[in-house]
Amino acid sequence: MAQTIVVTSIPQFSHQSSIIKFSKRLIHLHNQFHVTCIFPTIDAPIPATLKLLDSLPSSITCTFLPPINKQDLPQDGPLQILLAVSQSMPAFRDSLISLRSSTRVVSIVADLLVSQALEIAKEFNLLSFIYFPLSAMVSSLHLHLLSLHEQISCEYIDHTEPILIPGCVPIRGQDLPSVFLMDRSSLVYELVLRHTKNFSLADGVLVNSFSEMEENTMRALTRNDHNNNKTQLVYLVGPILQTGLETEPKGSDCEKWLENQTQNSVLYVCFGSGGTLSQEQINELAFGLELSGVKFLWVLREPSNSKNVDYQSASNDDDNILKFLPQGFLERTKEHGLVVPFWAPQTQILSHTSIGGFLTHCGWNSILESIMLGVPTITWPLFADQRMNAILLIESLKVGLEVKFNENGIAEREEISNVIRDLMLGEKRSVIQQKIEELKDVAKGALGEDGSSTRTLSQFVTLMESHASHELIKH
C-alpha cells in the first residue's frame, strides 16, 4: 500500500498553491508517496486553485471539505479564514479517518494557520509538520511569537525599541504583520497565539525559503532558538513555486502584447491575489505610471480601503473595473501600457523577456517568482508579512527599490514615477539586475540535484520513512 501524506492549508489561494507546489516537488523527487490535500473551504473552492489541480500528477489528489457559509462568518478577512478553519476541523478529522481505512497515512503537513491538524496527527500517532509558505524571517517571527508576547506588554506598534527576532535584522513594531498582530485584544491575535502554542506539537518545520538566501535566520531556526532549544527539525525546502506556468495556456492577451515590446522595457504591476488600493491611490499610481513614461502591464482591481479583498468576490466585470481609472488614462497610455482586469498569468508574464521590473505588494510567492525569474522589484507592501518581506528585499538582499508613502499612507505620483524611472532606466538598475541574477542562480542551485533544498527534502523523507517502518514493526 502506498504511503500517503496528508497536506492541509487555509482557504486562500497563495497558501494553497504553495503547499500544492510543495507536494508536486515532493512527489517528483520521491515518487513512493501519495499526497492527499484536504482543504477547508469558504462557500466554494477557489477557482485559481481548481485550475492548478488540472496539472497535478495522479499521485496527488485533492479533497475540499464541506464549505463553511461565508454569511455565517464575520466580514473581517483574517478572522473569517481562521474561524472557517476551526469549524472545518471535525470534517477534516472524519476525512482523515476515512482515508486511513483505505491507505497508509504516514504524516500530516499543515499550514501554520491549520495547526489544529497537529493535534489530530498526535491522536493518530502520525508524524506532523508545520508548513510555512513564508520567508524564514517571517517563519522565525511566528515561531518566536510566544516569547515576544511575554517580553512585550504594549501593542507592538507602540513598542519604541526595535523588535528582535532570532536570526533577523531588528525591525520596528509597525513592520510586523498588521492583520494578525496589531491589536492584542483582538480575537485574531488570540487565535494566532493559539496556533503558535500548537507548533511545539510538530515533529518538524518546513519553510518555503532556501538557506543561502536567509543564512542567519536559517541558523537561528535550526539551533531552535524559538523553541527553548528543544529539538525540532527545520527544513528549508524552497523556493517552491510554480515554474511550469501551468495555469494559463500560451498565447494569452498579455503575452501577445509583451511580444511587441522591447527587451526589459515593461514594468509589471500587481498586488497579489487579494491586494487592493483605495481610489485615491489608484489615481496616484495611474498618474505615476503615466508620468514615468515607462511601459507597463498593470493588473487592476476594484478600489477598496481594506487593502485585502478576495479577488473572487469582486464583480468580474471588466468594463466596470476600468471606470476606476482616471478619465482619459487608457486613451493617453494606449501606446504605453496594458491594463488587465482582476487577474493575469503572473509567472508567464514575469518570465517574458520584455519584462524589466516588477512593482509588487511583496507577497512571498511573488517575491520568490521575481527571484527565480530574475526580475528586479519595486516594493509596495500592503498588509500581512509584506513589510517584513520588503525589508528582506531592500535591506538584506538589495534587489529592489522601495516606494515611499506620505504621512497619510499614500504613495504620490511623483514618488512613484521617480522610483519607476530609477529602477527601469536609472544608474542603480545594472547593480540590482546583477544581484538578482546572482540570487536566481543560487536559488536554482538550491533546487539542483545536490542543492541544499533538495538534500533537506530528502532528510524530511528519511524521517517519514523511518517513522513508517517503526510503526510497521510495532503492528
Ligand code: UDP
Ligand atoms: N497571481 C497571479 N495572477 C494575478 C495575481 C496573483 O498568477 O493576477 C499569483 C502569483 O503569481 C502568486 C500568487 O498569485 O503566485 C500570489 O501570492 P503572493 O504570496 O504573492 O500574494 P498573496 O496573494 O498571498 O497576497
